[in-house]
Amino acid sequence: MSKRIDVSDLNVYYGDFLAVEGVNMTIEARSVTALIGPSGCGKSTFLRTLNRMHEVIPGAYVKGKAVMDGKDLYAPHVDPVEVRRQIGMVFQRPNPFPTMSIADNVLAGVKLNNRRISRSDAADMVERSLTGANLWNEVKDRLDKPGSSLSGGQQQRLCIARAIAVQPEVLLMDEPCSALDPISTLAIEDLIHELKNDYTIVIVTHNMQQAARVSDRTGFFNIEGTGKPGHLIEMDDTTTMFSSPSQKATEDYISGRFG
Amino acid sequence: MSVAAPPVPTRTYRRLPAWAPYAVLVASLAVTAGVLTALNGFTIASMFFVSAIVYAVAITATSTAVEGRRWATDRLATTLVTFAFLLAVIPLISLLWIVIGDGVERFGPTFLTTDMVGIFGSMVEGGVAHAIVGTVYVTGIAGLISVPLGIFTAIYLVEYGRGPIKRGITLLVDVMTGIPSIVAGLFAYTMFLVIFGPAYKAALIGGIALAVLMTPYVIRSVEEMLKLVPNELREASYALGVPKWLTIVKVVLRTAVAGITSGIMIATARVIGETAPLLVTVGTIQAMNWNPFDGRIETLPVYVFRQYAQGGPAADRAWAAALTLLLIVMLLNLIGRLVSKFFSPKGGR
Ligand SMILES: Nc1ncnc2c1ncn2[C@@H]1O[C@H](COP(=O)(O)OP(=O)(O)O)[C@@H](O)[C@H]1O
Numbered sequence: 001m002s003k004r005i006d007v008s009d010l011n012v013y014y015g016d017f018l019a020v021e022g023v024n025m026t027i028e029a030r031s032v033t034a035l036i037g038p039s040g041c042g043k044s045t046f047l048r049t050l051n052r053m054h055e056v057i058p059g060a061y062v063k064g065k066a067v068m069d070g071k072d073l074y075a076p077h078v079d080p081v082e083v084r085r086q087i088g089m090v091f092q093r094p095n096p097f098p099t100m101s102i103a104d105n106v107l108a109g110v111k112l113n114n115r116r117i118s119r120s121d122a123a124d125m126v127e128r129s130l131t132g133a134n135l136w137n138e139v140k141d142r143l144d145k146p147g148s149s150l151s152g153g154q155q156q157r158l159c160i161a162r163a164i165a166v167q168p169e170v171l172l173m174d175e176p177c178s179a180l181d182p183i184s185t186l187a188i189e190d191l192i193h194e195l196k197n198d199y200t201i202v203i204v205t206h207n208m209q210q211a212a213r214v215s216d217r218t219g220f221f222n223i224e225g226t227g228k229p230g231h232l233i234e235m236d237d238t239t240t241m242f243s244s245p246s247q248k249a250t251e252d253y254i255s256g257r258f259g
Numbered sequence: 260m261s262v263a264a265p266p267v268p269t270r271t272y273r274r275l276p277a278w279a280p281y282a283v284l285v286a287s288l289a290v291t292a293g294v295l296t297a298l299n300g301f302t303i304a305s306m307f308f309v310s311a312i313v314y315a316v317a318i319t320a321t322s323t324a325v326e327g328r329r330w331a332t333d334r335l336a337t338t339l340v341t342f343a344f345l346l347a348v349i350p351l352i353s354l355l356w357i358v359i360g361d362g363v364e365r366f367g368p369t370f371l372t373t374d375m376v377g378i379f380g381s382m383v384e385g386g387v388a389h390a391i392v393g394t395v396y397v398t399g400i401a402g403l404i405s406v407p408l409g410i411f412t413a414i415y416l417v418e419y420g421r422g423p424i425k426r427g428i429t430l431l432v433d434v435m436t437g438i439p440s441i442v443a444g445l446f447a448y449t450m451f452l453v454i455f456g457p458a459y460k461a462a463l464i465g466g467i468a469l470a471v472l473m474t475p476y477v478i479r480s481v482e483e484m485l486k487l488v489p490n491e492l493r494e495a496s497y498a499l500g501v502p503k504w505l506t507i508v509k510v511v512l513r514t515a516v517a518g519i520t521s522g523i524m525i526a527t528a529r530v531i532g533e534t535a536p537l538l539v540t541v542g543t544i545q546a547m548n549w550n551p552f553d554g555r556i557e558t559l560p561v562y563v564f565r566q567y568a569q570g571g572p573a574a575d576r577a578w579a580a581a582l583t584l585l586l587i588v589m590l591l592n593l594i595g596r597l598v599s600k601f602f603s604p605k606g607g608r
Pocket residue numbers: 014017019037038039040041042043044045046057227
């Protein structure tokens with residue numbers, strides 16, 4: 001249950017403002033794709049177009065194609081809600097539902113959609129997802145405690161558990177470690193390694209070491225100046241990107257000469 | 260070679276002992292009392308204000324002399340803040356004091372369970388049972404109308420509304436907040452006058468008048484509460500493939516329910532004491548009326564107004580009815596707090 005996505009000629013707008021221009025990219029199935037680049041270059045914006053979260057913002061829209069499984073996600077009759085059910089997302093700041101217990105947070109994808117689930121199926125789902133997110137051992141004795149009672153790193157893994165509970169095809173992660181300490185970051189990187197066996201993962205990161213550690217392919221976004229749209233400068237295998245990038249800008253960024 | 264010990268950083272300052280403010284306070288009170296008595300100007304109010312000024316000057320001067328400028332400023336600020344607080348609670352406490360003090364005279368189980376049928380002149384019997392029922396009907400009808408209306412409008416404003424329509428509604432709500440209550444009463448009265456003729460009076464009309472007053476409060480407070488729900492929670496829900504309306508019902512409203520409840524309670528408390536619109540719409544009556552859709556009905560504020568105007572033993576009934584109203588408001592508040600406590604997001608670890 002993992003799929004590849006082919007993006008072609010994608011332009012992303014906030015009202016009149018063209019934020020990202022002309023992206024062509026292939027996201028391979030069962031692999032980790034990292035997106036790097038200076039801040040404000042449109043990494044989050046681009047990531048959010050992949051599960052149609054972008055259009056939640058008033059006035060925001062997208063032109064171009066993003067084809068998954070032979071179907072364009074932006075074709076006229078595609079329901080964005082259906083797309084989001086297949087493509088899960090983890091946000092920069094952990095955002096568990098404060099009114100729900102740890103177990104209910106994991107079940108949120110089912111319960112918020114008013115779907116019925118038997119008690120034993122629910123228990124299975126909670127255990128499977130929390131185990132998948134490397135959190136089960138830490139929380140198995142307090143599943144009925146509020147999700148907000150966990151530490152930041154645990155909350156982020158809870159959000160990952162919540163996202164994988166509904167078994168999406170693809171998992172998008174927007175700087176999932178930027179609010180976390182080094183130990184929690186490591187726990188999440190390990191987790192990404194394991195998840196890649198089952199899911200297609202796209203991760204935005206600020207941290208080049210992280211991109212080098214977790215990803216198979218890396219895409220570099222850049223922006224010429226404020227008010228200009230972001231572009232995908234180049235995309236290649238992570239090892240190639242970090243050893244011999246073909247573009248000067250990529251090399252400058254990776255070697256820390258700017259950004 | 261011996262190494263010189265680094266100088267120990269010392270910061271010593273002299274402080275007034277903990278009892279000093281109290282000593283200064285007692286001294287200020289004594290001095291003020293003495294001077295005021297000597298000048299024949301002793302009243303509670305003059306005592307309060309003059310001694311507060313004397314105390315503020317004395318404690319600041321003492322503190323400047325012993326502790327220095329910074330601490331003296333702190334003491335002066337503390338004094339002013341405390342004084343402002345006392346000034347603010349005086350009306351509240353004295354209000355409770357008077358209502359309870361004058362109200363308990365006639366208040367009791369019999370008072371709560373009898374109406375005013377057959378009570379004349381200087382008779383001390385009689386009660387508010389019929390007025391309690393009327394107040395519950397009228398406020399209940401107002402709530403039934405304005406709570407759903409208010410919540411839906413607020414949801415529209417926060418979750419859907421854009422551009423000129425949203426601005427227009429916000430403006431209308433603002434204007435509505437300022438409607439004088441008698442105008443709301445006349446509006447409801449006229450509306451029913453056109454349809455049912457002048458003879459028709461019912462709790463329903465009063466409920467509609469109060470709903471006109473209550474709706475903008477509900478909209479405003481629910482709107483504020485919905486705005487407080489972090490956008491991240493909405494996005495978390497969308498990202499799980501939850502449609503917008505379910506997100507609003509199960510995430511946004513659920514997260515804000517505590518604040519919404521207390522907002523509704525405050526709005527109810529605001530209208531439950533309205534008198535003028537009820538005088539024109541539901542009138543007044545001595546007997547119990549169980550039918551909210553037909554006939555005059557007594558309400559607590561109107562009851563208070565009429566009994567107090569009558570004077571004599573009736574004035575005692577007015578105070579007891581005022582106490583009843585106060586207790587009902589407190590009860591509503593308590594219920595609101597319990598609901599909030601039960602539903603509010605559980606944080607902490
Ligand atoms: N909600 C928004 N409305 C309008 N412009 C936005 C919004 N979010 C981001 N932008 C703009 O889009 C550009 C890309 O932002 P973003 O995708 O957040 O960058 P990154 O994630 O790479 O740091 C920036 O110029 C930013 O100002």
